[in-house]
Amino acid sequence: MKVLYFAWLRERLNRGEETVSPPAEVTTVADLMDWMASADEGFALAFEKRDLIKVALDSEIVDHDASLDGAETVAFFPPMTGG
């Protein structure tokens, strides 16, 4: 599963993308965030304020309780400030 990071998340994690292989019991976005945070202190800090983290699955913005089933790309990013 490909994971993308944008803006201050990208800077804080010091990478823009990577590939992860979560275990079978990781079925939702929230599960994935828990699993990443438990494995790496950098994630634990970056994901500390969960409400501030937006998520897209295969270029579709989703809630944290969305199922990862079939998703090839997960993107994590802060609230958007375009325009």
Next chain:
Amino acid sequence: MKVLYFAWLRERLNRGEETVSPPAEVTTVADLMDWMASADEGFALAFEKRDLIKVALDSEIVDHDASLDGAETVAFFPPMTGG
């Protein structure tokens, strides 16, 4: 007192401006319209639907009950359709 006409009022009356000298008892816009209509059948017809006639005194839009006192130019015109 100079009087101006615009749009279909101008066409119907067949003139864009003229000078009138109403008697002293003509003190409001409505008085002026009554006086002009009584003197001329063209005005009587043009002013038939009073609600459709807008009035400006010296480049200031006013109601029909406005006083003519001191006004140098009176303009009569239909509802506006610019923009």
Next chain:
Amino acid sequence: MAVTVRLQAEPFDPGAETNAFLTDTEGMGAAVTFTGLVRSTPGDPVQSLTLEHYPDLAQKQIERFAEQAIKRFELRNIIVIHRFGRMLPGEPIVQVMALAAHRQAAFDGANFVMDWLKTDAPFWKKEETSEGQNWVEARAADDAAKEKWRK
């Protein structure tokens, strides 16, 4: 002055006017340009439109609406260009440009000026169709549009 009103018979170039408006934007973040065009549709084909106006009053009224918009929405600048005389389908009739710090003020400023201009600036449209010429009637919808600006 933050308000410029130009009444003219000549056509104008909408994009060139917008670019000229955008040369003085220091500290501002949002510009809105409204352009009104001579409209002809298959169901209501228009060959030409002729606008008559009352110059002194038109200038004064539009300046008044623009100044009200500047105060109300905290705008930096407004430019209004309005043509008179004869024009053809597709040609620009009117352009209103508003410059502000933030986007909603710029949208509201241009929208406010257009709504008031439609019913309270002394212009009258005469349409030429294949069946002759006729004065365009005022629309109740245009009077209603101003209601949204009542505080």
Next chain:
Amino acid sequence: MAVTVRLQAEPFDPGAETNAFLTDTEGMGAAVTFTGLVRSTPGDPVQSLTLEHYPDLAQKQIERFAEQAIKRFELRNIIVIHRFGRMLPGEPIVQVMALAAHRQAAFDGANFVMDWLKTDAPFWKKEETSEGQNWVEARAADDAAKEKWRK
């Protein structure tokens, strides 16, 4: 297609874009152009702005808002241009153009797209000031602005 979304690093010419948009206006009477500019004020001086974006999602989200606007307000065309990368104060960041039969639809269409784009299109602004660089925080006012489009 009635919707065009262009994401680009290069600057664009606001007036030239408006004029290109106005070449196909048959049957339409109203066009609105919104232009967003890099803002720098004496109280909050910005040396440059750098926009990061998520290209696939940005394209898709803006196309979605523009298509919603076309249906909802009965618009003919919408073009959205949004830049990414580094830009200087006064430079245009974004332009939204909406074409409709009548003026309120054109105003509403451009306004709607901007309101949704602000909070739901994946762009992130980083400001450079004399004190360093910082990510611009999302504004509650931008979330609130969308409320006016709830039916």
